[in-house]
Structures are given as structure tokens and as C-alpha cells.
Amino acid sequence: MKEKIVESLKALRAGDDETAMTTLLELDEELVPSLVHAFRAEADAEARAFLVTVAWERREEHSPAFIVQALNDPEEEVWQAALDGTVALASPEILDVLKSVRQQERADVAKTRRFHMCIEEAILYVDSLLKGGQRS
Numbered sequence: 001m002k003e004k005i006v007e008s009l010k011a012l013r014a015g016d017d018e019t020a021m022t023t024l025l026e027l028d029e030e031l032v033p034s035l036v037h038a039f040r041a042e043a044d045a046e047a048r049a050f051l052v053t054v055a056w057e058r059r060e061e062h063s064p065a066f067i068v069q070a071l072n073d074p075e076e077e078v079w080q081a082a083l084d085g086t087v088a089l090a091s092p093e094i095l096d097v098l099k100s101v102r103q104q105e106r107a108d109v110a111k112t113r114r115f116h117m118c119i120e121e122a123i124l125y126v127d128s129l130l131k132g133g134q135r136s
Contacts, residue, residue: 048070068094
């Protein structure tokens with residue numbers, strides 16, 4: 001599994017996003033635990049955001065927990081990918097998590113404001129989906 005993730009990250013870094021994503025989405029085996037391991041070892045924010053996106057696209061058992069973990073990443077690109085995942089995986093549990101992180105602080109005031117604004121938007125969207133709204 002690790003080899004496929006490494007291969008995919010190489011494709012991503014080479015600018016071949018489609019191959020990078022397809023390589024991991026087409027695997028039959030459970031992938032999210034390996035994605036979590038790669039995420040923790042990855043220094044590049046773009047690569048971490050990619051790994052988060054793959055996790056929620058795969059919709060595996062461990063995807064929601066990984067998405068929640070990624071909300072804590074200091075890089076906006078990463079936590080934005082996680083927010084996309086919260087909407088894609090909308091559930092009462094995800095809504096509770098979003099509400100629990102809504103007052104989380106970031107490195108500076110501007111980043112904190114941006115994070116709070118995006119979290120509030122995700123809360124409204126997930127809440128609407130759970131009340132029978134449709135994804136746009």
C-alpha cells in the first residue's frame with residue numbers, strides 16, 4: 001500500500017493530479033490507515049491536502065476520523081480539504097465535530113477569523129444536508 005501512495009505522491013508532484021488520484025481511488029484494499037501514516041510523515045501541505053481528499057473520496061470506515069484529524073492541520077489548504085470532506089461525509093457526528101472546533105484558535109488573528117468563517121459555513125451546509133437539503 002505504501003508503494004502506491006508514494007507512486008501517487010510522485011505523480012502529484014510531477015503535476016499529474018489525475019493519475020495521482022486515480023491510482024489510489026481504484027485500489028480495492030482499505031487505504032485510509034495507510035493514508036493517515038503518510039499524512040503524518042508528509043511535510044508538504046499540498047500533498048497532505050491531497051491525502052485528505054483521497055480519504056474522503058474513498059468513504060472508508062476510518063475516513064471520518066482522519067478528516068477530523070486533518071481539521072487541526074495549521075495549513076489552510078489541508079483543513080479546507082478536510083472541510084470539503086465533512087460536507088461530502090455529512091452526518092450528525094460530523095456536525096457535532098464541526099461545532100466542537102468552531103472556536104479553535106489558529107496561528108494569528110486573520111487565520112483564526114478565516115477558519116471560524118469557513119467552519120460556520122460548513123456547519124450551515126452540513127446541517128442543511130441533514131435536514132434534507134441537496135448538495136449543489
